[in-house]
Amino acid sequence: MQCPKCHAPMHTYNRNGVQIEQCSGCRGIFLDYGELESLTRLESQWQQQVPPAPPAPQAYPSAPAPAWGAPHHGGHHGGHHGHHKGGFGRMLFSS
Amino acid sequence: MTASVLLSALTATARGAAHPGQGPCACPAAGAVLADRADGTVVRHGDIVAKAHAPGTDPAELNARLAAAAALPGILLPPLTPVAADLHDRLVTFWPHGSPVDPDAPERAPWEDAATLLARLHAVPTAQLPGPLPPMRGPAKAALAVARLLAAGPHAASAPILRAWSGLPPWARAETPGGHVSALCHGDLHLGQLVRRPAGTGPWLLIDVDDLGTGDPAWDLARPAAWFACGLLPAQEWTRFLTAYQEAGGAPSLQGDPWPALDAPARALTVQTAALAVAKAVAAGRVLDEAEEALVDACDRMAAVPAELAHGVAK
Numbered sequence: 001m002q003c004p005k006c007h008a009p010m011h012t013y014n015r016n017g018v019q020i021e022q023c024s025g026c027r028g029i030f031l032d033y034g035e036l037e038s039l040t041r042l043e044s045q046w047q048q049q050v051p052p053a054p055p056a057p058q059a060y061p062s063a064p065a066p067a068w069g070a071p072h073h074g075g076h077h078g079g080h081h082g083h084h085k086g087g088f089g090r091m092l093f094s095s
Numbered sequence: 096m097t098a099s100v101l102l103s104a105l106t107a108t109a110r111g112a113a114h115p116g117q118g119p120c121a122c123p124a125a126g127a128v129l130a131d132r133a134d135g136t137v138v139r140h141g142d143i144v145a146k147a148h149a150p151g152t153d154p155a156e157l158n159a160r161l162a163a164a165a166a167l168p169g170i171l172l173p174p175l176t177p178v179a180a181d182l183h184d185r186l187v188t189f190w191p192h193g194s195p196v197d198p199d200a201p202e203r204a205p206w207e208d209a210a211t212l213l214a215r216l217h218a219v220p221t222a223q224l225p226g227p228l229p230p231m232r233g234p235a236k237a238a239l240a241v242a243r244l245l246a247a248g249p250h251a252a253s254a255p256i257l258r259a260w261s262g263l264p265p266w267a268r269a270e271t272p273g274g275h276v277s278a279l280c281h282g283d284l285h286l287g288q289l290v291r292r293p294a295g296t297g298p299w300l301l302i303d304v305d306d307l308g309t310g311d312p313a314w315d316l317a318r319p320a321a322w323f324a325c326g327l328l329p330a331q332e333w334t335r336f337l338t339a340y341q342e343a344g345g346a347p348s349l350q351g352d353p354w355p356a357l358d359a360p361a362r363a364l365t366v367q368t369a370a371l372a373v374a375k376a377v378a379a380g381r382v383l384d385e386a387e388e389a390l391v392d393a394c395d396r397m398a399a400v401p402a403e404l405a406h407g408v409a410k
Contacts, residue, residue: 002385008392009326009385024326025392063323063330063337064352066361068396070326070389088327088386091368092201093287095134095236 003028008070024070101136101147102128104182109138109145112175112189124192135305142192143175147185148305153229154179157186160304162225163279170215171307172292172300193290193300204286206319206332207339208299212289214343216301217278217312224279231282231308233317233360234269237367241268244370247377252391256373259394260366262402266311267363273310276356278346282306284315312346316353317360321368324361325393327386359402365393 001010001021008025018038021030031039106126113122122141129137134149148157158178164171172190179186196204221228241260244253266273281288283306291297316337323333341350348356369390376383383391 002388007388009389024389063334064354066324066354066358067400068362068393069324070393087384088322089198089201091322091327091386092204093196093198093285095283095285095287095371 001030003030027071098131098136101183101185102131102138105136105138105145105147105187106140108180108182108187109140109143109189112145113140113143139192144190144192146188146190147182148179148188150185152179152186152305154186156229157188157305159226159228160307161188163228163307164304166225167216167219169298170212170219170301171304172290172302174304190302191292192294193292193297193302194294195290196286198286201286204332205289205299206336209284209286209289210336210339210345211343212299212301213281213284213312213315214340214345216281217315217346218344219279221277221279221309228279229308230272231280231310231314232306233280233282233310233314234267234273234363236283236306237267237363238269240367240370240374243374247374250373250377252369252373252383252394255391255395255398256366256369259362259397260370262397263363263366264359264402267359267402276311276313276346276348277309278312280308280310280312281315282308282310284318311348311356311360313349313353313356314360314364316340316349317357317364318368320353320357320361321364321390321393325365325386325389327389362397362402365390365397369394 002008003010003023003025005028006023006025008023010021010023010030013020013022018035019032020035022028023030110120110122110125114120120141124139125141127139129139129144131137136147138145161174161177161179165173165177167173172193175189175191179188181187237260241257244250244256260268265271266275281301281303283303284301288301288303289299290302291299319328319333319336322328323330337349337353341353346356369387372383372387372390376387
């Protein structure tokens with residue numbers, strides 16, 4: 001999906017079982033119905049019990065990128081296939 | 096000559112090159128059209144592929160490029176005939192058939208093989224090639240894409256693309272020769288430019304010599320670099336490609352952090368791909384898809400980071 005504010009592509013993340021979409025351009029976050037409640041519930045659980053330290057995110061060594069590049073999010077890439085969004089599959093094969 | 100006349104003439108030519116006689120044949124893919132675009136028509140008949148090159152292709156330059164391919168058989172697919180033939184008003188070349196990268200499985204793309212072939216191509220001493228090669232046509236193709244965008248009619252994405260183009264150094268816009276580095280370059284690398292020969296089992300080879308020539312080797316890495324920078328190609332695949340290139344002895348300018356050398360070509364290929372996407376979208380009356388929007392967004396961000404200042408080198 002595209003960001004309603006800046007129209008950049010939005011990437012889906014899983015945060016403690018809650019799916020959120022974050023814009024790769026303005027970093028805005030989109031929540032589906034019920035997701036805010038889920039996050040609030042998780043937050044209250046967090047406050048009630050001191051949780052163990054979260055494991056360091058499993059990150060591929062980040063590759064240098066130019067300043068004009070799209071914001072890359074650690075841990076998002078790799079590990080799954082069929083990730084070529086939009087018409088990128090076609091773009092890979094054309095001049 | 097209309098496109099359909101060319102196609103039937105080319106089909107007959109491919110058949111004639113594959114075998115004599117006009118009777119029925121059992122050749123696989125007899126008369127299969129592999130590509131039919133303004134910049135080239137490609138027809139297969141059995142083990143033979145015939146390509147009609149773009150109108151206006153210079154015969155001396157094409158023959159020099161063919162000679163280079165013939166001289167580098169482990170890197171480029173060698174042509175079947177040493178010089179281009181005339182077919183009406185077009186130049187035609189003949190090639191053995193090879194199997195391409197599966198377009199339905201780009202995640203299995205042979206990034207390491209592509210990178211290794213490029214590293215070997217870039218290391219070829221150009222003085223040892225049969226004839227003087229023209230410049231590689233990468234920047235010229237970017238300029239043609241921008242010309243197509245200008246001719247396509249108004250579109251909201253044109254302004255950021257043209258602004259990014261105007262910020263590029265003159266050599267990357269094909270306005271001055273790119274004399275800063277001179278290696279043998281493919282000039283138009285993408286996943287459609289690799290085949291296995293023999294089909295399915297043989298080693299990967301580079302095809303399509305139309306843009307081959309001398310220039311900045313960074314151009315050949317710049318399309319995957321642009322895809323990565325635009326957030327389209329996962330960092331993992333880009334890193335595999337870049338690392339394999341560096342480990343195979345790629346150009347010195349691309350060792351270590353390659354971005355000082357890649358910045359201008361990757362910008363130019365982002366502009367080129369975005370310009371062609373918008374021109375096609377205008378012609379088809381469709382909106383840009385997600386990947387195309389990502390290219391336009393990158394063009395938009397380029398204005399904030401001038402190319403000349405990014406690395407302190409005005410090439």
